[in-house]
Amino acid sequence: MTFITILLPIFFVFGVGYAVQKFFRFDTGVFSKLALYVLVPFLVFRTFYQESINLSYMYIAIYMVGLCLIIILIVTVLSRFRSYSEQERCALVLSCAFTNNGNYGTPLILFLFGTASMDTAIVLMVLQQLLMSTLGVYYAAKGSENADGIRSALQSVRKMPMVYGAIIGLVFNSFDLPIGRLQDGVTIIADAAIPLIMLTLGMQLANIQLGSLDFKKVSTALILKLVLAPMIAALIVWWMPVDPLMKQIMIIMAATPTAANTTMYAIQFKTDPQTVTSSTLVTTLTSIATMPVVIYLVS
Numbered sequence: 001m002t003f004i005t006i007l008l009p010i011f012f013v014f015g016v017g018y019a020v021q022k023f024f025r026f027d028t029g030v031f032s033k034l035a036l037y038v039l040v041p042f043l044v045f046r047t048f049y050q051e052s053i054n055l056s057y058m059y060i061a062i063y064m065v066g067l068c069l070i071i072i073l074i075v076t077v078l079s080r081f082r083s084y085s086e087q088e089r090c091a092l093v094l095s096c097a098f099t100n101n102g103n104y105g106t107p108l109i110l111f112l113f114g115t116a117s118m119d120t121a122i123v124l125m126v127l128q129q130l131l132m133s134t135l136g137v138y139y140a141a142k143g144s145e146n147a148d149g150i151r152s153a154l155q156s157v158r159k160m161p162m163v164y165g166a167i168i169g170l171v172f173n174s175f176d177l178p179i180g181r182l183q184d185g186v187t188i189i190a191d192a193a194i195p196l197i198m199l200t201l202g203m204q205l206a207n208i209q210l211g212s213l214d215f216k217k218v219s220t221a222l223i224l225k226l227v228l229a230p231m232i233a234a235l236i237v238w239w240m241p242v243d244p245l246m247k248q249i250m251i252i253m254a255a256t257p258t259a260a261n262t263t264m265y266a267i268q269f270k271t272d273p274q275t276v277t278s279s280t281l282v283t284t285l286t287s288i289a290t291m292p293v294v295i296y297l298v299s
Contacts, residue, residue: 006111007288010104013195014284017202028207031200032264039193040129040261041165046190047126048169049179057123059240063250064127066236068135071097071224078220088217090143091272095221095279097139098132098259099229101125103198104284105256109249112295120249126166128253132261133162140265143272201260204267204277213278221258221279226290230255234298248298255294257283 021028072093079089099105102125109121137160172179179186233254237247258280266276 006108010107010198013103013198014202014205017199018206019202020199021203021206026203028200028203029267031196031203032267035193035196035200036261036264036268037161039189039196041161042186043165043190043193044126044129044162045165045169046186047122048166049172051119051123051173053170053173056120056242056246057127059242060120060123060246060250061127063233063236063240064124064131067229067233067254068097068131070232071229072135072139074224074228082216087143087272088275090139091266091275092217092221093139094136094143094262094266094271094276095217095258095283096224096229098136098262099128099225099253100256100259100284101128101253103194103201103260104287105253108256108291109252112252113245113249117245117249120246121253124250124253128259129162129261130166132259132265133160136259136262136265140262140269140271144269197260197264201263201280204263204273205281208274208277208281214275217275218278218282221275222282222286225258225279225283226255226286230294251298252291252294255287255291257287 020026075092075096076089078084079092084092101121106118106121106125109117171177230251233251237250240247258276260280263273263277263280265271266273
């Protein structure tokens with residue numbers, strides 16, 4: 001019952017976005033652009049500006065990159081075995097390789113472990129955002145209907161302002177540069193990022209036609225994301241000289257559903273958004289059953 005209590009607000013916001021889209025039929029691409037190119041970069045800047053950097057962040061980065069690359073490798077092998085097109089492979093990468101650390105994992109960690117765990121949760125969220133803004137954008141652009149190879153994908157990565165938000169935040173943090181009352185403006189914009197992402201996800205879920213779901217792809221995403229990912233994460237963090245609580249948080253974060261941002265990338269670049277959004281929906285709903293199991297095992 002307590003687990004449902006923490007999930008209820010999250011699914012409530014998804015539901016509002018779903019209902020709004022059913023009624024108004026907005027262009028969800030407009031909302032995804034606003035979040036990706038304006039709001040999220042301010043969120044990333046604020047986190048890197050305020051957080052103190054230490055050695056444990058290096059292990060978190062190793063864990064994040066390692067888990068993502070292993071999942072991408074598994075998806076690539078499966079795609080070749082099933083003779084998927086490049087667009088289908090890239091959509092499956094978006095569905096499986098990136099976790100919903102922000103609007104799902106972070107509030108969950110806060111509820112489970114309290115405020116003492118939030119530093120780790122926020123760093124995981126930001127590093128995941130950076131990973132999605134680089135590798136995620138790369139695969140979204142590479143699988144786009146208008147893609148013209150690696151050069152186009154790399155150009156798309158360079159255009160993502162989130163990366164520059166992180167760099168600027170690190171510079172201001174390292175040199176202890178004050179921003180004065182601008183901090184209030186940054187906070188207002190940054191705080192709007194996650195709610196808009198959640199609403200946009202709900203709106204896109206309203207566009208899904210269940211009759212056109214590719215159950216083979218979605219079931220693959222379900223197994224890789226909710227079952228194999230936490231297992232792989234446990235193997236990665238096993239040897240790391242970090243606090244046991246940090247290890248638990250990393251494994252739980254790996255078991256979260258498909259990241260909401262990947263839905264917006266798929267919409268933005270038209271990289272089989274039906275598969276990506278369907279995977280987000282199915283993994284999010286199924287996580288209600290799988291997440292308690294993961295929490296019990298790591299605890």
